[in-house]
Amino acid sequence: MIAVANDIDLLQGxxxxxxKVQKLxxxxxxxxxxTVAMxxxxxxxxxxxxMSHAFVKVFKSIKSYDSTKGSLHAWIKRIVVNEGLDHIKSRERFSENVELETVDExxxxxxxxxxxxxEEIMELIAKLPPATHAVFVLYAVEGYNHREIAEKLGISEGTSKWHLSEARKTLQKQLAHLR
Amino acid sequence: MNQKATYEITITDKLRQLQVPDMRDAIWNRIEQQLDLDMPEDYNPDDTPDSPKNGGWRKTGWKVGPFAVIVAIVTIFFINKNNNTKPNNTDQSQPVNTQTVTPQINDPTSPPATRINPKTGKIESVTDGNTPATASDSVFDQQPLINIPIIDTSTHAPVIKQPVVQQSTQPPPRQDSVPPKKSRGVKGISDKDYHITLKKDSVP
Incomplete structure (x- = not known):
């Protein structure tokens, strides 16, 4: 059983x-x-x-954490999400050639x-192309809107909408096969 | 925030129930390995060595300072040593005066300085107070510096050179170098005994 330490003690350590405190x-x-990384x-x-890259960043930059701007949970989550997006970007470039005005539903x-x-749902999502996968998770799971996704990924809002439409179409087809 | 569809809410709930694989230790080993490379445990992120704000110069100064002081002391020592050895070399270039004179003074076998008293005709020592000792004699009698090869010339060099010059310029030879004259005649008979004077009763 891991002892839950006070956030302030953890931060100072x-x-x-x-x-030892870092491991704690x-x-x-x-x-x-x-869960976020997966x-x-x-x-x-x-x-x-x-995870490993994200936590190395956490420990290297923990001095810059400002508790007045948000919880430690939120700060660490943001680092893990950004690392996840970097990981996806390393696998595939986000194309700017495809844009949509409205998202198909x-x-x-x-x-x-x-x-x-x-686990089955996770496998369905993991089968999406990397860029589409990232946009779908950011929109459907994390709750970001297209403007925020566009900023995070360095793409246009239209491209973000196109990736979300592609994700929904793909999931619909796969679920239709499972039915 | 966006408006989630019903199926999206279902997906989010399901993903939250996802069992995470127990790779705790394996991942931590990788993290620790990277941290040991990037920021070893004795490394303190506050200790940015070149940051004056954090007192970096002060913290590194105590390490560099003594080293700089030692280097300065050693440098000064060698500079002084070099300065001392240069005049000694010049002194060694003139060893003839000092080395040839010194044995004469120190030689206990050399005959003592004497003279013949013209009144009594006896041999007397010159050190009996009637003949003052020369400056060179007094210096050599003291023998303070000649037997010490390395001496700080800034304080003693004039003392060494002075007697050498005076000794070389002194024209008459030392009395102790002149062998004492042998007294002629029979002891106890002086010239006075041979002096012929007219007596009153011998005058016609």
Whole structure:
């Protein structure tokens, strides 16, 4: 059982480069951060890569964390998401040639999704092309709008909409096969 | 924030239930390895060495300062040593005066300085107070510096050179170098005994 340390103690220990305290912070945020990392990865090895890079960044830049601007959870999540997006970008460039004014909303059978397990849904999403995968997770799971996604990924809002439409169409087809 | 569709809410809920693989230790080993490379444990992020704001110069100064002081002391020592050895070399270039004179003074076998008293005709020592000792004699009698090869010339060099010059310019030879004259005649008979004077009763 891992003892839950006070965030302030953890921060001070991590700023002092105390390896034991750094590990304590890592242990405390492992499940939460790994859940986020897996949304942007194809498999466990991808997730492990994202996690290791993200936490190295966390410890290197923890001095810059400002508690008045948000919780430590939110700060670490932002770092893990950014690392996940960098990981996806390394696999595929985000094309600027495709844009949409409005996002298509094909009907998806929710009852099929509810019958599926978490791992099965994860596999469906992981099969999406990397850029489309990233936009779908950012929009449907993380809750970002197209403007925010465009800023994060360095693409236009129209391209973000196009990727979301492509994700929905692909998921609809795959769920139709499962029915 | 966007307006999520019903199926998107379902997906989000399902993903939250996702069991994360237990790769805790494996991932931490990678993180620790990278941290050991980038920021070893004895590295303190606050210690940016070149940052005056964090007192970087002061913190590194205590390491560099003593080293600089030692280097300065050693440098000054060698400079002084070189300055001392140069005049000694010049002194060694003139060893003839000092080395040839010194044995004469120190030689215990040399005969003592004497003279013949013209009144008594006896041999007397010159050191009996009637003949003052020369400056060179007094210096050589003291023998303060000649037997010490390396001496700080800034304070003692004039003392060494002075007697050498005076000794070389002194024209008459030392009395102790002149062998004492042998007294002629029979001891106890002086010239007075041979002096012929007219007596009153011998005058016609």
């Amino acid at each position: 991590c700023i002092a480069n105390d390896r 912070l890592y242990e405390q945020f492992y499940e939460f951060a790994m 949304r942007y990865s194809r498999d466990e090895m991808d997730a492990a890569d994202i 094909p009907p998806i059978n929710n009852s099929v999704l509810e019958e599926m397990g978490a």
